[in-house]
Amino acid sequence: MITLILLLTFIAVAFAQLLMKRANLPPGPFPIPLLGNVPYIAYFAVRNGGIVEVLRSLKKKYGRVFTIWFGPVPTVHITDLEVAQDAMMNHGANYSDRWVPYLLHLTRNGMGIVASNGNHWLHHRRFSLHVLRNFGLGRNIIEERIMEEFNLKFRAVDCVIHESGSNVIDPLPVFEVLVGSIINRLLFSERFDSSSDDFFAMKRKVDNIANKVSFLDLFAHKFMLSIPLLRRRYDRILGPFYQLKAYIRGQLERRKADIAAGKHLLDEEGRDYVDAYLIKMAQEMKENPKDTYFTEEALVINLLDLWIAGQETTITTILSGLTNLINYPEVAIYDIHILETLVFKFCLSSLEELKKVSQAAIRSPVQLK
Secondary structure, three states, rough: HHHHHHHHHHHHHHHHHHHHHHOOOOOOOOOOOOOOOOOHHHHHHHOOHOOOOOOOHHHHHHHEEEEEEOOOOOEEEEOHHHHHHHHHHOOOOHOOOOOOHHHHHHHHOOOOOOOOOOHHHHHHHHHHHHHHHHHHHHOOOHHHHHHHHHHHHHHHHHHHHHHHHOOOOOHHHHHHHHHHHHHHHHHOOOOOOOHHHHHHHHHHHHHHHHHHOOOOHHHHHHHHHHHHHHHHHHHHHHHHHHHHHHHHHHHHHHHHHHHHHOOOOOOOOOOOHHHHHHHHHHHHHHOOOOOOOOOOHHHHHHHHHHHHHHHHHHHHHHHHHHHHHHHOOOHHHHHHHHHHHHHOOOOOHHHHHHHHOHHHHHHHHHHHO
16 A cells, blocks of 8 residues: 555656646657657657658647657757757857766766856857867968868879779768868868878777767666666777777877977967867966866867767768769759859859859859850
8 A cells, every 4th residue: 555655656746747847848748757758759750650750740739849858858859940040059058058968978077068068168169169260260271271181182082083994982981081181180280091090090989989879878877877787888888988088188198298399389379279279278277277167188078079070970961962962963063063153253262252252143154054
């Protein structure tokens, strides 16, 4: 009898907590205590042919913003581009306190750009945006390094095509090295090529992370690490993160040694992200040594976040666009005409020069063909 009363009390408290939490969240399907909407999503994903169809049906029923519960964790989904841009770009500071998966907390200790909160996130977000904008707008470093890497890589591709006599190539290795080299030049001023052991060591670690982590792992709780079977799984998942951090820390130590030996000089704003961060860290240690958010450990986590986010998302976007151009040759022909117009008629070779030409002037000769 007592067991039944305790069980009913637990269920009543769980439902009461759900009702209170749901009152402050966008609408969505009612969650089951502990399980959330996982059974609902699994059933309709199988029935409707995938998670995308489930999200479309939820958007149709609940609107452009709705809540899905993964276990006891509510997640708010924005399914409209304009709403997403307004929320994340115009009001990004409102989301400085976000739920962070426990596994991300273990690897980052509340630091970095992706999984940090509060003042740490605000300071590092502001600093990183300032540095990258300065490289892109003030001194044009980003565009120069992108174009240099692009030209070097595709000259090598032309040689391979010429030597093999075939126009068929696998684009994935090409863009992996290209994107990885661009990112590393922005972070460390060091480039990769197809024979760079450092790059492929880094890439293998990133791939290991992507291949071993599942969506449900994001909802792992601290108590689950005490279960031997799950502990072994999470050790395998977290291993590549720690290896990647060690690799990045090794690069950072080499940079510090070069600075100490006079082989690498820090100018006023820095040549790359690491330079800019070390300069900022030295300033903070002079002005506010006790309360600074800028430390070597935070720099390592920032580099980890920038590497993982930049590498995978950029390659996926490029390959997706390339696939669409192959599947829709009429669009590819149209884009080629626009590029020919920019390069040959207007003699444009940079994004800055592109601002001088109106979109109508660019598109008009193409539309006449």
